[in-house]
Amino acid sequence: MLDNLTQRLAKVVKTMRGEARLTEANTAEMLREVRLALLEADVALPAVREFIAKVKEKALGEEVIGSLSPGQALVGVVQRELAALMGADLGPEATQLSFAQQPPAIILMAGLQGVGKTTTTGKLAKYLKEQKKKKVLTVSADVYRPAAIAQLESVTKQVGADFFPSHSTDKPVDIALNALDWAKKHYHDVLIIDTAGRLGIDEAMMQEIAAVHGAVKPIETLFVVDAMLGQDAINTAKAFNDALPLTGIVLTKLDGDSRGGAALSVRHVTGKPIKFAGVSEKLDGLEAFDPTRMASRVLGMGDIMALVEEARKGVDEKAAADMANKIKAGGRFDMNDFKAQLTQMKKMGGMSGLLDKLPAQFQQAAAGANMDQAEKQVRRMCGIIDSMTPQERAKPELIKANRKRRIAAGAGVQVQEVNRMLTQYDQMQTMMKKLKGGGLMKMMRGMKGMMPGMR
Incomplete structure (x- = not known):
């Protein structure tokens, strides 16, 4: 999202050095780059003007402290104002869903046809359930x-939530009221209503969705x-706002657009x-939006909290604890x-998914790698x-020439890959031995160039 802004700011930071404070003169070039990047990202002109004015007002006269360069100091101002533009000024509670009503809490999904509303309804059901x-x-x-x-x-079935059946001959208001009655009788905590979209905005559609809204009075109406x-x-x-x-916005396909200006414009x-x-397109590819963290990500500062959360979701904590205890007790690290370890990495979104959340300098360091x-x-x-026998997985030293050829044939690869x-x-086994001995820094250094594609 907004990759161009990240690149432009990084370039200008390098050119702004040695100034004691931010002035109109030394910030003019950077503000011009920010303005161009936002316009290229399809951010609406009124939003761009307001944003630039606020950055300029906050930046002028700000002292450049410590080891910061003027460029870095200005990026700090841009980051704070970008977070405010995305909603940080509304407070942390504003981005949270409200359940402050007698169950079920009703969430109405609104939007045009083709924006991913139905899939997002399923993703939201999974998020709320997990x-x-x-319920x-x-x-x-x-x-x-x-x-x-x-x-x-x-x-809905894929994510393990409950579904209330409806028919194309039913009226939308009747469907919503019947589902609400069912949700009350079966003690559901949340009812999510997916409404019809259109290829264009028309009055009949707006009247219909307004009627559904009036009938069920949802606590959340998400655009x-x-x-x-x-x-x-x-x-x-x-x-839709008229x-x-x-009560809030859900942005879809954020992974598919490096411009992402809609995020700022709609807000x-x-x-x-x-x-x-x-x-992402996966049913777990829905994130609660944090303006401050997203602003950091846009400016190439990374989103370490998202990385930690991804790790928590992906890592089997019991399996990790068992592994640690096994290594500490002197057990061998085998092919299983x-x-x-490889499977855990895939669960965490793979290398490209993890790299996206790292700060820009790490991304640049891995720029030559084909993720x-x-x-x-x-x-x-x-x-x-998987092509090895249980015995070979437990004792890889058994794998000699004949076994290598058989394993390669079973996996459909060349012997060189084996x-x-x-x-x-x-x-990896050597690193695990170092970990057992407490040599964590040695292990980190040893990781360089070990994983495929990261040489």
Whole structure:
């Protein structure tokens, strides 16, 4: 998101050195770069003007303290104002969903056709079920789009939530009221209503969704918008904001657009907080939106908290504890353990997913690495281990020439790849021995160049 802004700011930081304070003269070039980057990212002109004015007001006269360069000091101001533009000024509670009503708490999903509303409904059901421990019921009030009801039923089942069936012959208001009655009788905590979208904004659609809203009185009305819509997102946001009392925004396809200006434009136009961001097509690819952390990510500062959360979700803590105890007790690190490490990395979103959340300097250091190729190699390594016998996995030293040829044939790879993987296993085993002896720094240094694609 906003990759161009990241690159432009990094370039200007290098040129601003040796000044004691930020002045109109030494910030002019950087503010021009920020303005161009935002406009290129499809941020609405009124939002850009307001943003630049605020940055200029806050930056002028600010002392450059400590070891900061003037460029770094200005990036700090830009980061704070970018976070405010994304909603940090509304306070941390603003981005949270409200459940302050007699259960079920009703969430109404609104937006145009094709923005990913139905899939987002499923993702939100999964998020509420797993992260908030809520009993969730979904229902589709989209009686127009072919297979819309079946699609929601499918994604709801995939995430393990409950689904209330509806039919294309039913009226949307009746569907919503029947689902609400069912949710009350079956003690659901949350009811999510997926409404119909259109290819364009029309009065009939707005009247219908307003009628559904009036009938069920949802505590949350979320406007779902495609991050790749650009300037079109602004007109859409205005129309929905005029027709409905929106409480928040969900941005979809944020991973698919390096510009991402819709995030800033929609927030600016509606005045409503961004509550969630769709960061991948997977059903767990929905993140609670944190303006401060997103601003840091946009400016190349990384999102270490998201990285930690990703690790928590992906890592099997019991398996990790068992591994640590095994190594401490002098047990050997075998091929089963090596595969477990590779699998954990895949669960955490793979190398490219992790790299995206690291600060810019780390991303630049890995710029020469082909992440897609590296992830393919990880999958191939798992395939090679799967082609081994249980005995070979437990005692890799048994694997000599004949066994290597058989394993390679079973995995559909060349013998050289088996040799390469065994070398990487040996390196990991050596690192584990150092970890046992407390040599953590040695182990970190030893990791350089060990993983595939990261040489």
